[in-house]
Amino acid sequence: MTYVELYARCQSLPVAISRKTVRDMVRELTGRQGGRQVWSGRLDPAICRGLYLSSRNPDSILVRQFNGDVVVVSRGLDPLLDRFIYVKELMHMFDDPEEAVDSGDKFEDLLNEFGEAPSPGRSVPMLSEYGCFWMALGALCPEECRLDLAEKRGNGLDDHQISEKLKLPVQYVPRLFESRYPDLMKCLSKGQALEY
Amino acid sequence: MELGQKCGRIAYMMGPSQGEAQERQMTKQLQMAKERLFGQGGLDVANIKLFPGTNRDATPEQMAETINNVIADLESGDYELVDESLD
Numbered sequence: 358m359t360y361v362e363l364y365a366r367c368q369s370l371p372v373a374i375s376r377k378t379v380r381d382m383v384r385e386l387t388g389r390q391g392g393r394q395v396w397s398g399r400l401d402p403a404i405c406r407g408l409y410l411s412s413r414n415p416d417s418i419l420v421r422q423f424n425g426d427v428v429v430v431s432r433g434l435d436p437l438l439d440r441f442i443y444v445k446e447l448m449h450m451f452d453d454p455e456e457a458v459d460s461g462d463k464f465e466d467l468l469n470e471f472g473e474a475p476s477p478g479r480s481v482p483m484l485s486e487y488g489c490f491w492m493a494l495g496a497l498c499p500e501e502c503r504l505d506l507a508e509k510r511g512n513g514l515d516d517h518q519i520s521e522k523l524k525l526p527v528q529y530v531p532r533l534f535e536s537r538y539p540d541l542m543k544c545l546s547k548g549q550a551l552e553y
Numbered sequence: 554m555e556l557g558q559k560c561g562r563i564a565y566m567m568g569p570s571q572g573e574a575q576e577r578q579m580t581k582q583l584q585m586a587k588e589r590l591f592g593q594g595g596l597d598v599a600n601i602k603l604f605p606g607t608n609r610d611a612t613p614e615q616m617a618e619t620i621n622n623v624i625a626d627l628e629s630g631d632y633e634l635v636d637e638s639l640d
Contacts, residue, residue, distance in 0.1 A: 377637050394635040399622040404611045407604030414597035418628050429623055440640060442604045449602045457600035461587035468613035471605055524640050
């Protein structure tokens with residue numbers, strides 16, 4: 358899993374890490390040249406705010422225009438949320454074949470699972486949806502920086518200031534300081550799949 | 554004719570209810586999305602993943618509909634490439 362290498366490289370970068378920096382590393386590590394971001398006015402943010410698509414059809418717009426991989430985000434979102442959704446979706450360029458949704462049946466299963474209450478027995482593609490959320494956080498917040506912020510948080514530094522520093526949506530800042538975060542990142546930074 | 558048969562016949566004559574018609578329409582969106590993504594002559598998608606919307610009660614059919622709209626826009630060039638110099 359090449360996320361291991363991405364995570365390692367991000368540790369020495371100054372924050373805030375730009376989405377283009379992450380994208381360029383993902384391209385280099387996957388050997389794929391796609392991954393551009395586009396905005397769509399018809400991706401209804403109440404229904405779906407972002408979409409990662411990878412195509413194998415050489416005649417399709419996705420291959421001709423975007424080199425195979427594209428991330429679509431709803432137009433007009435908060436800029437920090439827009440950036441985070443893009444990076445989270447970009448992490449799917451690291452999906453292995455088992456995690457990929459590459460058939461109509463798997464696609465229908467994934468849509469159904471989004472509507473379910475959290476339950477045991479999640480499908481592997483759904484687990485990769487969760488995994489990529491944490492992978493994006495891990496890429497955008499080097500561990501040394503996170504530990505420093507954890508110490509200052511509550512001692513004068515609030516989540517809005519952390520959000521501004523890391524350019525992360527403020528609603529996701531507390532996720533960096535959840536007690537399970539170190540264990541989750543330990544797994545992901547070693548290339549191990551998460552279990553729920 | 555039994556009452557049950559009569560009711561069935563009346564329902565048949567009236568055609569599908571509004572709810573049934575809506576459901577059929579929605580199922581159509583899911584079928585269309587599957588065809589466009591994975592069907593012959595479609596995008597031959599190797600992977601698709603989603604970031605859910607704010608409405609946690611969104612149905613698979615609604616998600617399929619919005620995905621169909623996006624695919625149509627991508628194919629017709631109705632999208633905006635995001636500036637690479639953004640943070």
